[in-house]
Amino acid sequence: MQALRAEDPENLGGHRLLARLGAGGMGVVYLARTADGTPVALKVIRAEYAAAPAFRARFRREVRLATGLTGRWVVAVTAADTEAREPWLATAFVPGPSLAEAVDGLGPLPSDTVVSLGARLAEALGELHAVDLVHRDVKPGNILLVPDGPRLIDFGIAKGAGATALTAPDAVIGTPGYLSPEQTRTRGGEVGPASDLFSLGCVLSYAATGRRPFGTGEAPAVLYRTVHEPADRTGLDQLPPPLRSVIDGCLAKNPALRPTAAAVHSALTDDKHRDNTLSTGTDWLPPAVLRLVAERSARALDPPPRTEGPEPLNTPTAQGLSRRRLLTIGSSTAAVLAASGTGAAVLLTRGHTTTGGSSRSNTPTHTVALHADLTGTQRALGKAQERGALLAVAAHNARKDVAYRLALTSYDDGGDTARARATARRVLATPSISAVIGPSTTAGARAAAPLYAAASMPVVLVSADDEAAGLSTTTLRTLCVTRTSDSSQTLPILFYLTKARATRRTAIIQDRAAGETAVEISRNLVETPPSGGTVSVHQVAAGTSDFGAAVSQALAAHPQAVVYAGTSPRRAAACARALATAGFTGAVAGFESVMRADFLTAAGQAAEGWVFGAPYTEPQSARTTPAKAFTAAYRARYGAPPGRWSAEAYDAVGLIARALDALGTTTAIEPAQVAERLFHISYEGVAKPIRFVQGTTHTMDTENTSFLYQVEDGAFRFLGRYDQVLSAQPELACCAAATIRRYVPSRAMADGLRGLSTRST
Incomplete structure (x- = not known):
């Protein structure tokens, strides 16, 4: 729901206009009230469309047909003027979401x-x-x-x-x-x-x-x-x-x-x-849908006051959000736009759309493409990134001083490799696109990233692991990766076992079923042991699910902590059960690929207390002001807590915007210019700081960019960014930070601890 603008009428056909519910290419939909106070959705068609005889004839028929319907499950037309210069119709106001919005946002019913x-x-x-x-x-x-x-x-x-x-x-x-x-x-x-x-x-x-x-x-x-x-x-x-x-x-x-x-x-x-x-x-x-209805009904009772200029949205800031501005960000016009026949997808995804009003009529628009799996097996991840990116675009466009506007166009590859390549070709055939966020899946990144790089299109990987996809930022010069790879997740665990558990003796259960990833994890911890202590490695063959022997060997060295170096949730659960059976009570750690429901189910009580390093945040549990503002805006707009990787997608838009800011907007900007600028800027995001190692690798500096989770009461509880977990104990954190600096040089951190062969003394 948006405030009325200076150019909007106060009354139309005996209806008092209260707010904008949405706008598309064909017209505007208003929230209005009749003389007796009944709320209605009033759709006004732009004069240029109404001038076409066929369009006006279709509009007349829509009014005639809908007016004659009396069934309980149809929306009645309450008034209309089909002959006005800008024809309009009013229908009963329905505050609920569309079925498409409910299922895409909340899952199957x-x-x-x-x-x-x-x-x-x-x-x-x-x-x-x-x-x-x-x-x-x-x-x-x-x-x-x-x-x-x-x-x-x-x-x-x-x-x-x-x-x-x-x-x-x-x-x-x-x-x-x-x-x-x-x-x-x-x-x-x-x-x-x-x-x-x-x-x-x-x-x-x-x-x-x-x-x-x-x-x-x-x-x-x-x-x-x-x-x-x-x-x-x-x-x-x-x-x-x-x-x-x-x-x-x-x-x-x-x-x-x-x-x-x-x-x-x-x-x-x-x-x-x-x-x-x-x-x-x-x-x-279901309750989640009812909450959306309740929120929208409440907004209809508290419409925003008319504004003097064309500013439809506001942005979450470090100072927080006012209630009214939060509701403005959170409003969803999809339901009413659908009722009007205008089409919500046009409003959300079409590039080069302006908000109206003379002060911004000549403002240039830069379009960002979101390439994601929106309908396949990983659609929840893709939809979360789409939502986060949409919030970032809205926040940017709401600023009063913007020199350019952003638009987001979503492209769905369904998680299919062939479709990912076809999708990349579609994106590259669209000249208005300045940068790409995604693909959201590893398979999609493997297929599409080389095509983008060959065309000098900047592609920001938010969730896909570039190493797992076999991609290199050294050879793909426009590939911008803003997550740590799975093999680089040693750092948060190393930090945790140094500052939180002061571990001097660490045992690694190396699961050979994980291949080189397990070897890499083991090598990093052996070369840079927690607290500068000792590390022993105990292997489990890929062909067996019996972890008992390896656990017995590991515990014979009386370790204070055990690290599972592997990627399988079920095999990690077998390790957890073996440790519990052996009576081990020290710290146990693993990595994000294990953080799945299968691990919790298969391990049962043995999973309790396990700590995991992960490359994504949980903004609703974070304590920073930006995370709180992002969470509030996300909940208001989508009626749910932020999805996994949504904050990172929000930050990806901010990173691209920062590059555009640096390039200026007086002349046309080529995608290759955006790609080059990305690697020379720093961005303090909602999720984490983003900065890049200067040189030929274009890799992200991984220091302070990972997070810790712990299993508690059968769920993964967010502990925080790994370097902030013990912020309440500054003396311990200070000591731990010194230890980490001693044993992990900053450049090694930036390289994700890969290939570390020496340490400072």
């Missing part, structure tokens, strides 16, 4: 929720079909979620029997991925009610699994899969039989084999328990 969703949408479609109307664009973005049930919106392309087409004969009507095969084939021609049922099957499959049944990517590829290939059924076998049967039936390629809306409604409500679930109303949504 519980099966009971999907059953209720399907029954109510089937009821809505049945009412449409009963009056010879076909929606033709049933998709997650056109479904809003509120406590008493879903709302089906956007009837701009709905069509009834005998209606005149308003699109070109070869146009595909609807949204790829949710179109029926016959919609794809007929390209604007007649389709029947069965087409909406196919789309409903796609929607329910997505809601239940978080996966689009015909994948993602370029529209032609998605349309081809829709017509010629079976739907992706991953996760459907875990659903209740009635829901699974409904989805399978709706996704039949032959329209004649699909159930009717009435049949779907009956199938999902013929069970007594499900019928009770449907009738209770407010308990159909």
